[in-house]
Amino acid sequence: MALPGGADARPNCRVEAAGLRIDWSRQFLDEHSRGVLLSLAAEAGFHEARRKLFNGERVNESEQRAAMHMALRGAGERDWQVEGEVVSTQVRAELERIENFVAALRDDDRLGATGKPFRNVVNIGIGGSHLGPEVVTQALPAAEGAPRVHFLSNVDPAQYHRVMDELDPETTLLVVVSKTFTSRETMVNARRAREWLVAALGENAVADHFVAVSANVRRVNEFGIDETRLFRFWDWVGGRFSVWSAAGLAAAIHLGMPRFREMLAGAAAMDRHFLEAEDAVNAPLMLGLLDVQSIRAFGWSAWAVVPYSDRLRLLPAYLQQLVMESNGKGANQRGQMIEGQTGPVLLGGTGTDAQHAFFQMLHQGPLPVPVDFIASACPQGESTADWEGHRILLSNCLAQAEALATGKSPEQVEAELRQQGMDTDTIRRLVPQKSFKGNRPSTLVLMDRLSPVRLGALIALYEHRVFVQALLFGINPFDQMGVELGKTLAGRMESVLADADALAEDPIAEAAAQWIRSHWEPPS
Numbered sequence: 411m412a413l414p415g416g417a418d419a420r421p422n423c424r425v426e427a428a429g430l431r432i433d434w435s436r437q438f439l440d441e442h443s444r445g446v447l448l449s450l451a452a453e454a455g456f457h458e459a460r461r462k463l464f465n466g467e468r469v470n471e472s473e474q475r476a477a478m479h480m481a482l483r484g485a486g487e488r489d490w491q492v493e494g495e496v497v498s499t500q501v502r503a504e505l506e507r508i509e510n511f512v513a514a515l516r517d518d519d520r521l522g523a524t525g526k527p528f529r530n531v532v533n534i535g536i537g538g539s540h541l542g543p544e545v546v547t548q549a550l551p552a553a554e555g556a557p558r559v560h561f562l563s564n565v566d567p568a569q570y571h572r573v574m575d576e577l578d579p580e581t582t583l584l585v586v587v588s589k590t591f592t593s594r595e596t597m598v599n600a601r602r603a604r605e606w607l608v609a610a611l612g613e614n615a616v617a618d619h620f621v622a623v624s625a626n627v628r629r630v631n632e633f634g635i636d637e638t639r640l641f642r643f644w645d646w647v648g649g650r651f652s653v654w655s656a657a658g659l660a661a662a663i664h665l666g667m668p669r670f671r672e673m674l675a676g677a678a679a680m681d682r683h684f685l686e687a688e689d690a691v692n693a694p695l696m697l698g699l700l701d702v703q704s705i706r707a708f709g710w711s712a713w714a715v716v717p718y719s720d721r722l723r724l725l726p727a728y729l730q731q732l733v734m735e736s737n738g739k740g741a742n743q744r745g746q747m748i749e750g751q752t753g754p755v756l757l758g759g760t761g762t763d764a765q766h767a768f769f770q771m772l773h774q775g776p777l778p779v780p781v782d783f784i785a786s787a788c789p790q791g792e793s794t795a796d797w798e799g800h801r802i803l804l805s806n807c808l809a810q811a812e813a814l815a816t817g818k819s820p821e822q823v824e825a826e827l828r829q830q831g832m833d834t835d836t837i838r839r840l841v842p843q844k845s846f847k848g849n850r851p852s853t854l855v856l857m858d859r860l861s862p863v864r865l866g867a868l869i870a871l872y873e874h875r876v877f878v879q880a881l882l883f884g885i886n887p888f889d890q891m892g893v894e895l896g897k898t899l900a901g902r903m904e905s906v907l908a909d910a911d912a913l914a915e916d917p918i919a920e921a922a923a924q925w926i927r928s929h930w931e932p933p934s
């Protein structure tokens with residue numbers, strides 16, 4: 411199927427939802443295929459599944475939980491329920507606690523153990539307990555006077571040093587974020603940060619300098635943080651859907667509470683669109699269906715997300731967790747193995763840098779990779795140079811989407827080469843190498859400017875799109891069983907590396923462990 415000639419020929423492939431202009435005109439979609447995709451959604455029980463999701467039913471069946479992240483951002487609008495119990499009151503109460511805490515930090519009412527104001531905040535967490543707050547912090551400028559927010563996620567000590575070595579314990583607040591409060595990386599980093607603090611300021615400083623964000627109250631208490639310094643979120647909030655909860659505390663500190671609430675409002679507006687828009691112009695539904703079409707009908711297993719925005723440079727990594735941890739699964743909810751690819755492999759980077767990295771493959775690789783182009787009409791800065799740079803950025807964004815769609819025919823290339831006076835043999839060899847097949851699909855997401863409300867809408871758009879993909883594949887997007895085995899083995903491997911008498915079960919791992927041990931030497 412050829413891509414349509416002009417966007418105006420396909421008015422139903424473009425919507426404005428929650429302030430985002432979402433245009434899928436350059437996808438392989440005509441009236442017929444749209445009908446087929448929508449009937450597939452109906453067969454998969456889309457309306458009922460969406461109703462269950464928004465009603466707080468146990469859509470995460472394997473873990474017997476709801477997935478009610480919408481309640482976190484829509485708490486001001488109505489009383490959301492989880493399994494029949496109203497949760498909005500506790501959501502609002504927790505938001506208020508966050509608000510008071512952020513205000514106290516801003517006004518220097520909450521001070522460190524030696525009476526100094528907090529100038530730095532370290533978010534210690536990994537996965538959803540890191541990527542969400544960091545993506546927001548990078549995307550949007552800090553509120554005036556807000557402390558600087560840092561992120562410690564990896565257990566690699568090099569990261570610990572990069573983040574912590576420049577900080578002063580007296581002016582540093584440590585925020586340990588972990589839904590389970592068991593993630594090994596987070597616990598190791600939290601303990602090390604605790605030792606760092608205690609060595610400088612003594613044991614009593616822990617109460618002033620540590621707060622926790624978790625759903626596991628007992629573990630938080632065991633770590634030595636009492637409930638007055640614990641911000642809660644709940645079982646029904648998945649890690650990769652948690653930025654809207656207290657897990658976004660570092661982002662709230664960075665943005666200030668009014669703008670954090672604006673981000674929640676943007677996501678809530680996308681929730682409303684997903685809930686209320688007609689199917690054919692329902693952006694998360696249509697984009698999710700198009701993803702499934704790309705994977706299942708066309709066999710394209712990759713997907714690229716390219717924000718033309720340096721501030722959104724972490725978005726591809728954030729979406730990798732959202733998409734691939736949710737839908738990278740081989741079994742469906744009925745326990746049957748699924749044939750073929752499920753969730754797409756997501757690659758990404760920012761434009762224009764990505765154009766000089768993997769775009770070659772997007773243009774001429776044998777298999778199409780659908781691309782999401784994301785851009786804002788206005789730049790962040792207001793100077794003439796900012797506007798000029800931004801215009802160039804946007805030109806590239808639009809040009810790349812067009813180049814992917816239209817390509818360059820062999821005839822055109824041949825005519826150009828002839829004009830340059832090339833000989834026939836060279837032309838024969840060069841024409842296939844220089845032509846572009848075109849017909850490469852993309853989606854364009856535009857916003858007026860990158861603001862809290864638009865960022866919220868953008869992230870929620872992807873959340874619901876992932877839900878739609880999962881529904882069509884029959885999988886549960888809300889668990890992540892595939893991360894467990896590696897975690898268990900890493901625990902065992904720790905003893906193998908620590909103790910030469912402990913053997914690894916796997917001979918290849920054992921040989922590697924021996925080699926590593928034989929190369930251990932004290933730093934010179």
Ligand SMILES: O=P(O)(O)OC[C@H]1O[C@](O)(CO)[C@@H](O)[C@@H]1O
Binds near residue numbers: 537538591650
């Ligand atoms: O917040 P926690 O419990 O530390 O988990 C961190 C991350 O680990 C995972 O469980 C697995 O990677 C993610 O789903 C989660 O976001």
